[in-house]
Amino acid sequence: DAGVIQSPRHEVTEMGQEVTLRCKPISGHDYLFWYRQTMMRGLELLIYFNNNVPIDDSGMPEDRFSAKMPNASFSTLKIQPSEPRDSAVYFCASSFGTSGVYETDTQYFGPGTRLTVL
Amino acid sequence: GNSVTQMEGPVTLSEEAFLTINCTYTATGYPSLFWYVQYPGEGLQLLLKATKADDKGSNKGFEATYRKETTSFHLEKGSVQVSDSAVYFCALPAGGTSYGKLTFGQGTILTVHP
Numbered sequence: 091d092a093g094v095i096q097s098p099r100h101e102v103t104e105m106g107q108e109v110t111l112r113c114k115p116i117s118g119h120d121y122l123f124w125y126r127q128t129m130m131r132g133l134e135l136l137i138y139f140n141n142n143v144p145i146d147d148s149g150m151p152e153d154r155f156s157a158k159m160p161n162a163s164f165s166t167l168k169i170q171p172s173e174p175r176d177s178a179v180y181f182c183a184s185s186f187g188t189s190g191v192y193e194t195d196t197q198y199f200g201p202g203t204r205l206t207v208l
Numbered sequence: 209g210n211s212v213t214q215m216e217g218p219v220t221l222s223e224e225a226f227l228t229i230n231c232t233y234t235a236t237g238y239p240s241l242f243w244y245v246q247y248p249g250e251g252l253q254l255l256l257k258a259t260k261a262d263d264k265g266s267n268k269g270f271e272a273t274y275r276k277e278t279t280s281f282h283l284e285k286g287s288v289q290v291s292d293s294a295v296y297f298c299a300l301p302a303g304g305t306s307y308g309k310l311t312f313g314q315g316t317i318l319t320v321h322p
Contacts, residue, residue, distance in 0.1 A: 094251075121308040123309075132314050132315060133252075133297070133312055133315065135309070138308065138309060140307070140308060145307075145308070145309075146306065146309065181251050181252070183251075183252075185308060187307065187308040196242070196254045196257065197252075197254075197310060198253075198254075199251030199252045199253065200251050201250060201251050202250075202251050
């Protein structure tokens, strides 16, 4: 398998512009996660989906951020309008979920999108 | 929910030195425990995991034993290499109703010098 695919790998934009990050999870995985990583705040979970349905978006910073998963093989994270403080590396990850609280399968991470907002 | 505490870094070692990175957890029940590694410029990848008490996970010379009596999952390697320089994350399921979600430690930066 090709693994989790993210695009673009690098994005440089100006403040106020719309940014769309894309993710293709591993085929057959039913969970998809969006994370943000910065030096100051570390790794943060923004939102995650199960079977294309958003389960928890409590990590989304504010209304400027939105995420969708229109089908099992594609998800987007959109920032509109973008601000310099959104500069970070954004990771998408997917996993094959199992039932029950105690069993969680391995999450597979994509290579990330490095976003710079000027 | 469950939580994890990871030793603060950064950790700097010489090649062939012994490595320990401490990880302790608080959890309901006995969830699986994970160590992830992030090499420079890459995403996180699973290094090893253990699914029940007294299990030992191992990979690439790294080991960690699931200790329920001390609620710990310390990462060890007998002889580190320059190529082991990376950030290491301890993780476990978030617990509660957060099915599928992992809780990560803050990460420990390891630098190995020749």
